[in-house]
Amino acid sequence: MKIWFKLYLFSIILFSLIFWITVFVIIETFHNNTLTQQVTNSLNEHQNIYNGINMDIPAYEKLQRYSRDTLSSTQTLVSSFNVYASNYNSDNFYLELYNDKQEVIFSNTNFIDNISREDLNNLKPNTRQYIIKDIGDRSYIFISSILKFSDDNYYFSYIYDLTNIYDERSEQYNFTLKLYLCFLVVFMFLMFIISNFLTKPLSKLTQATIKITKGKYSERVSVRSGDEIGILADNFNHMADEISTKIDKLQEQNNEKQRFIENLTHELRTPLTSIIGYADYLQRSKYDEKVFYEGLEYIHKEGQRLQQLSFKLMDLLLIKKDSFEFQKYGIKDICSQSIGTLRPKILEKSIDIELIGDDFECYMEQDLMQVFFINFIENAIRASYEDSRIIISIDSNNQQVTITDYGIGMDQENIDKIFEPFYMIDKSRTRSENGAGLGLALCTKIAEFHHIKIDVVSELNKGTSIVLTFNNNQGGNQDA
Amino acid sequence: MKRNILIVEDEAAISNLIKLNLQSAGYYTEQAYDGETALALILENTYDLILLDVMLPKIDGFTLMQKIEHLDIPVIFLTAKSDVINRVEGLKLGAEDYIVKPFEAIELLARIETILRRFNKVNNILRFKDIEINVSEHIVRKNNEIIDLTLKEYELICILVKNKNIALSREKLIELVWNFDYLGGTRTVDMHIGTLRRKLDLQENIKTVYKIGYRLEE
Numbered sequence: 213m214k215i216w217f218k219l220y221l222f223s224i225i226l227f228s229l230i231f232w233i234t235v236f237v238i239i240e241t242f243h244n245n246t247l248t249q250q251v252t253n254s255l256n257e258h259q260n261i262y263n264g265i266n267m268d269i270p271a272y273e274k275l276q277r278y279s280r281d282t283l284s285s286t287q288t289l290v291s292s293f294n295v296y297a298s299n300y301n302s303d304n305f306y307l308e309l310y311n312d313k314q315e316v317i318f319s320n321t322n323f324i325d326n327i328s329r330e331d332l333n334n335l336k337p338n339t340r341q342y343i344i345k346d347i348g349d350r351s352y353i354f355i356s357s358i359l360k361f362s363d364d365n366y367y368f369s370y371i372y373d374l375t376n377i378y379d380e381r382s383e384q385y386n387f388t389l390k391l392y393l394c395f396l397v398v399f400m401f402l403m404f405i406i407s408n409f410l411t412k413p414l415s416k417l418t419q420a421t422i423k424i425t426k427g428k429y430s431e432r433v434s435v436r437s438g439d440e441i442g443i444l445a446d447n448f449n450h451m452a453d454e455i456s457t458k459i460d461k462l463q464e465q466n467n468e469k470q471r472f473i474e475n476l477t478h479e480l481r482t483p484l485t486s487i488i489g490y491a492d493y494l495q496r497s498k499y500d501e502k503v504f505y506e507g508l509e510y511i512h513k514e515g516q517r518l519q520q521l522s523f524k525l526m527d528l529l530l531i532k533k534d535s536f537e538f539q540k541y542g543i544k545d546i547c548s549q550s551i552g553t554l555r556p557k558i559l560e561k562s563i564d565i566e567l568i569g570d571d572f573e574c575y576m577e578q579d580l581m582q583v584f585f586i587n588f589i590e591n592a593i594r595a596s597y598e599d600s601r602i603i604i605s606i607d608s609n610n611q612q613v614t615i616t617d618y619g620i621g622m623d624q625e626n627i628d629k630i631f632e633p634f635y636m637i638d639k640s641r642t643r644s645e646n647g648a649g650l651g652l653a654l655c656t657k658i659a660e661f662h663h664i665k666i667d668v669v670s671e672l673n674k675g676t677s678i679v680l681t682f683n684n685n686q687g688g689n690q691d692a
Numbered sequence: 693m694k695r696n697i698l699i700v701e702d703e704a705a706i707s708n709l710i711k712l713n714l715q716s717a718g719y720y721t722e723q724a725y726d727g728e729t730a731l732a733l734i735l736e737n738t739y740d741l742i743l744l745d746v747m748l749p750k751i752d753g754f755t756l757m758q759k760i761e762h763l764d765i766p767v768i769f770l771t772a773k774s775d776v777i778n779r780v781e782g783l784k785l786g787a788e789d790y791i792v793k794p795f796e797a798i799e800l801l802a803r804i805e806t807i808l809r810r811f812n813k814v815n816n817i818l819r820f821k822d823i824e825i826n827v828s829e830h831i832v833r834k835n836n837e838i839i840d841l842t843l844k845e846y847e848l849i850c851i852l853v854k855n856k857n858i859a860l861s862r863e864k865l866i867e868l869v870w871n872f873d874y875l876g877g878t879r880t881v882d883m884h885i886g887t888l889r890r891k892l893d894l895q896e897n898i899k900t901v902y903k904i905g906y907r908l909e910e
Contacts, residue, residue, distance in 0.1 A: 478747070481772035485794035486705035492797060493712055496859035496901070498909060503712060510705040 216411035223403050228396070235388045243381040250377055251342070251353060258340065258355040258370035261296050261307070265368070268292060269361050276362065285362045286317055293318045304373035312365045321371060331356040332367055350375040413441045417448055429456035468632060475634030479521055483514035524650040527583075528633065531657060536577040543613060543682075544571035546578070547604055550585035554593065561598045565589075569606030574682050576662055584658045587651040588615050588678050595619035595676055611682040618675040627668050631656045695740040695808060696720040700730040700756070701770060702748055706793070710743060710770075713797040714804075716857040727751025734760050740811075741804060746771040746782070757785045766807045770795075798855065798864065805854065820853045820908070823892055832892075839891055844869055848884050849892065852908040859907040881905070 213221075272288050289309055297307050297320045309318035314332065331341045331354045340357035351374045359366040413435040423431040432452060435445035490507040497503070547567055551558070558565055592602050596619035603616045622630070629635045633653035659666055663683040670676040697719050701707040704725065711721045722737070724730035726749040734742065742760075744767050746753035757767060768789045769782040782790050788807045791800060818825040824833045830846060832839045841849065847869045851860065860868075862878035870880070885906055889895045899907045 478772040481793040482703055482706070485772075486703070486709060488794050489706070489709040489713075489797065493709060493858075496904060496907065497712070497716060498857055498907070506708070507712075510708070514705055 214411075215414060216407040219407040219411065220400075220403055223407070224396070224400060227399055227403075228392075231392055231395070235385075235392075239381060239384045239388070242384075243377065246377050246380070247374070250372070250374060251344075254353050254355060254370065254372040255340075255342070257305070257372070258357070261370060262340075262357055262359070262368065264296070265289070265292055265359060269359070273362060285364060286311070289359070289361060289366060290318045304376070306371040306373075308367075308369040308371065309359075310367040310369075312367070314367070317366075329354065329356075329369075331369070335367065337365070344374065351378050410441075413437070413445055417441075417445060420448065420452075424452060424455070429459055472633050476525075479634060480518070483518045483521075486514040487511050487518075521650075524654065528650055528654050528657060531580070531654075531661075536580065536661070538575040538577055540573050540575055541578055541581070542571045542573050543606055544569075546576075546581050547585055547606070547613070550582055550589055551604075553582075553586055554589055557590070557593050561593060561596060563593060563596055563599070564601040565604070566601065567604045567606075570608040571606060572608035572611055572682075574611070574662075580658045580661070584655050584662075584664075587655050588680075591651065592617035592619070592676070592678075595621070613680045613682075614677055615680075616675065616677040621670045621672045621674050621676050623670075623672050627670055630668070631666075694718060694720050696722070696738070697804070698722050698724065698730065698733060698737075698739045698742045700724045700727070700742060700748065700753070701745040702726060703745075706770075709797075710800070713800065713858075717801050717855065719804075725749075727753070727756045731756060731759060734763065734765070739765055741765065741808060742767045743770050743804075744768070744787075754781065754785060757782075757787060761786055766811050768803060768807065797858070798860075801855065818850065818853045820856065821897070821910070823849075823853075825850060825853060834892055841888075841891065845884055845888055845891070849888055852888075852898065852906070856908045856910065859901040859904045861905040863905075865905060 272285075276285070293307050293309055306321040307318065308316065308321060310332070311317055327345070327347065331343045335341055335356055335358055337358045337360065340355060342353055342355040344351060344353045346352075353372045353374055355370045355372075357368055359368045413433070416433045416435060420431050420433045429452065432449045433445045435442050487510075490511050494504060494507045544567065551565055551567065589602070589604070592615055596602060596617045600618045602618075603614075605614050605616070606612075607614070631652050633650055635652075656666070658664075659680075665681040665683055667679040667681070668676065669679065697714055699707050699710050699714075699721055701710065701723070702725050707723050707725065711723060714721045722733060722739075724733050728750040730742075730744075730748075731751060742765055744753045744756065746769055748756070751759075753769060753771070757769075760767075766788045767786070768791055769787045770791050770793065771782075772793045788810070789803050791803060816826060816828045818827060822835050824836075825831075826833070827850070832841055832846065832849065848865065851865065851868050862881045865881050866878065869884075885898060889898050894908075897909055899909050901907050
């Protein structure tokens with residue numbers, strides 16, 4: 213069941229419930245008041261008649277005693293009753309008189325036959341009893357008491373027709389029902405609009421989720437309200453933003469992984485082609501000394517390349533932070549050691565390399581840090597023209613090291629990719645130096661351990677600056 | 693007439709390997725190690741076929757392909773990339789075939805031959821010393837005399853001549869002549885080689901290569 217329909221249905225049920233409880237309480241209270249009023253009136257009436265007759269009785273008794281010609285007690289009472297019955301000009305009122313054998317001696321009713329009269333049972337002198345009874349479709353109150361006349365007990369009943377009061381109640385209920393139906397129609401109409409209006413943002417959200425599920429991650433909802441649904445919509449949009457960012461990131465990672473695998477396959481296939489090809493060729497062709505040694509050399513060289521590649525891959529995949537000990541070292545020492553290692557290459561291209569600036573110390577794993585600097589300086593050498601220069605400047609205030617070359621430089625597209633494994637800007641050049649394009653990827657990992665930020669500034673044909681910011685003095689120990 | 697094939701491959705090792713294999717199969721070869729040189733060579737000379745690496749310095753294989761398309765020279769792409777998209781792109785550009793590294797020499801030669809045949813650049817006549825095989829007529833002549841060979845003997849001598857100077861394993865020969873599903877064992881190969889040696893007087897030329905198989909030597 214949809215939420216707007218639930219809202220709709222429950223509000224209608226609630227409305228009806230409250231309406232009817234209120235109506236019931238009002239009508240019943242009113243009815244009870246009227247009834248009580250009428251009962252009091254009837255009791256008073258009964259009392260009046262009773263008193264009137266009782267007052268007459270001593271006079272009659274005296275008359276009976278002194279006159280022979282007087283009426284019997286019963287007749288006297290009947291005539292008395294007649295007077296009362298005719299004097300009260302009311303249709304709703306009846307009188308009855310029974311003798312002590314419960315035989316009717318006077319009655320102006322036309323309906324009381326074979327009706328049990330609980331009010332007459334156990335009736336005692338000087339008390340009265342009343343009861344309200346339904347007879348057919350009408351209701352009556354019966355008020356009874358005992359009249360004493362010449363030592364005889366007579367039962368006197370006053371009956372009043374209360375049907376009007378009950379009819380009035382039914383009429384009120386009937387009227388209210390009509391009123392209720394009118395209200396209900398209006399209420400249902402308004403509530404339909406309201407519940408739809410209130411739940412509309414929810415259906416908007418639902419639509420948006422469906423679209424997002426189908427892959428339209430740019431889908432957003434526009435719900436402008438400060439209520440919970442508005443907040444939900446805002447949060448939903450926020451969540452969608454997050455998801456789409458995450459998905460983009462995952463996509464990018466996936467692409468990266470794909471490139472990694474492609475590159476790795478390429479890097480493996482190339483030496484393997486040579487190794488397998490030469491081994492096969494040498495095995496199957498007629499012996500020729502020149503070809504034989506040439507082939508063996510290729511096999512050896514390509515085998516070495518595979519070995520290098522596998523070692524570098526191992527480095528890349530297996531270095532883990534907890535397997536290193538971090539100690540405090542001076543950056544300048546590391547730099548000059550790295551330059552020393554690269555000396556032959558620097559001389560080969562007759563590059564002028566300068567190390568300037570004040571030293572600062574940092575927690576590091578010395579060997580890794582050396583690999584780190586060697587890789588960057590080596591790349592700078594590769595990018596440099598002959599007889600050019602490389603400047604390594606250390607800034608102790610900002611804890612920065614900047615390696616600047618004045619070589620070939622690169623465009624933005626290349627800058628974005630140089631830290632990816634196997635990425636080579638100039639494939640043939642790198643190959644000739646036995647590189648596999650893993651150096652900078654390794655550097656990224658080392659930088660991660662040491663909390664070093666790497667920034668690259670480069671311009672095509674002008675040179676490249678690598679800015680290394682040592683973010684905290686603890687090096688890798690921070691998380692260790 | 694020997695066919696001239698251009699090998700465009702930046703890895704000297706692989707380039708030389710291909711050269712060795714092609715030369716022993718009797719092709720002329722030329723080598724280029726980057727896209728630019730290759731383009732210059734192609735525009736200057738005539739080649740019957742080009743073996744083209746995709747990842748090349750300066751001009752990559754696909755770009756080069758587009759530039760030489762109008763020359764209508766059959767091209768086989770050589771690449772280490774094996775994914776389907778690359779393959780499709782290469783073939784869409786009009787390459788005749790696509791070979792993924794690492795490849796077997798015999799496969800490379802077979803593909804080259806198929807393409808040259810399609811371009812009608814293959815001799816219908818194979819020659820080895822005084823033996824002449826007319827491929828279209830299925831006739832083998834020695835000193836202009838027709839030699840009677842069974843179908844399998846004929847196929848065997850064709851393969852040996854096409855791969856002269858290269859040893860072929862018994863398994864390879866079975867695969868090529870008798871197809872994969874042959875279960876008879878390598879003994880059959882030895883028997884057929886024996887017959888060929890006798891019928892064509894090739895005792896000296898068909899060498900038994902230790903542990904491998906046979907090689908037809910000039």
